[in-house]
Amino acid sequence: MSKFVIAVYVDNKFGVLTRVTSMFTRRGFNIDALTVGETERPEYSRITISLSGDGYAKEQLINQLRKQFNVKKVEVLEKDESIVRELMLIKIKNSSEFRSDIMAASQVYRANIIDYTNEAMCIQVTGDPSKIDAFIRVMEPFGIIEMCRTGVVALERGSGSIMENE
Numbered sequence: 001m002s003k004f005v006i007a008v009y010v011d012n013k014f015g016v017l018t019r020v021t022s023m024f025t026r027r028g029f030n031i032d033a034l035t036v037g038e039t040e041r042p043e044y045s046r047i048t049i050s051l052s053g054d055g056y057a058k059e060q061l062i063n064q065l066r067k068q069f070n071v072k073k074v075e076v077l078e079k080d081e082s083i084v085r086e087l088m089l090i091k092i093k094n095s096s097e098f099r100s101d102i103m104a105a106s107q108v109y110r111a112n113i114i115d116y117t118n119e120a121m122c123i124q125v126t127g128d129p130s131k132i133d134a135f136i137r138v139m140e141p142f143g144i145i146e147m148c149r150t151g152v153v154a155l156e157r158g159s160g161s162i163m164e165n166e
Contacts, residue, residue: 001052003032005077005084005154006062007162008047011070012038020047020071023064029053033086033129033151041163044072050129050152075162077154084154087126089114090136093143094121102142109135120145 010016017036024031033050051061058076065074077084092102094117106113106123109131115122125135129152136147156162 001054003050003052004058005079005082005152006049006051006065007073007075007077007154008049008065008071009039009044009073009163010047010068011072012043012045013070016045016070017047020065020068023068024061027061027064029057029061033149035151035153039163044163046162048151048153073162075156077156082154082156084128084152085126086129086132086152087124087150088132088135088147089122089124090139090147091115091120091122091145092139093145094119095142098142102139105135105138109138111135 008020010020021031021034029051031049032052033048035048036045038044039046051058053061062074062076065071094102102121102123103113105111106125109125110127111123111125113121114124123139125132132149136144
């Protein structure tokens with residue numbers, strides 16, 4: 001199974017997200033990450049969905065999404081042709097024994113310490129999901145208290161737009 005990212009432009013109306021996500025449930029698809037937000041055109045929202053599946057499942061999902069009434073455009077964002085980013089906040093135990101290691105690792109990953117107490121540090125890290133995963137693995141030995149990930153946001157490279165032919 002491979003991971004893929006789909007961008008879905010939908011009408012920015014009440015209940016649309018529920019209809020789109022319930023289609024995943026009915027079809028037995030598991031969403032790895034989902035982000036939603038208003039677009040450059042307020043009448044539309046953009047749903048960015050990260051999933052795992054084979055080629056057949058991906059095509060079936062895209063076809064089902066395109067049949068939805070409030071869906072205006074569906075596009076698979078190919079890895080080599082897209083910019084994919086994620087944000088994570090992670091709270092780590094702050095001990096004098098590991099403090100310098102945590103700070104050094106944060107610098108290597110270009111992460112920012114955004115809250116600091118004697119008991120904990122809250123660190124913000126952004127990047128490709130694999131970078132986020134790697135940062136988590138590095139932080140595990142220091143004691144993760146809590147973490148929160150946004151899910152992916154993605155755009156195609158270049159000057160084109162998913163909605164330019166609408």
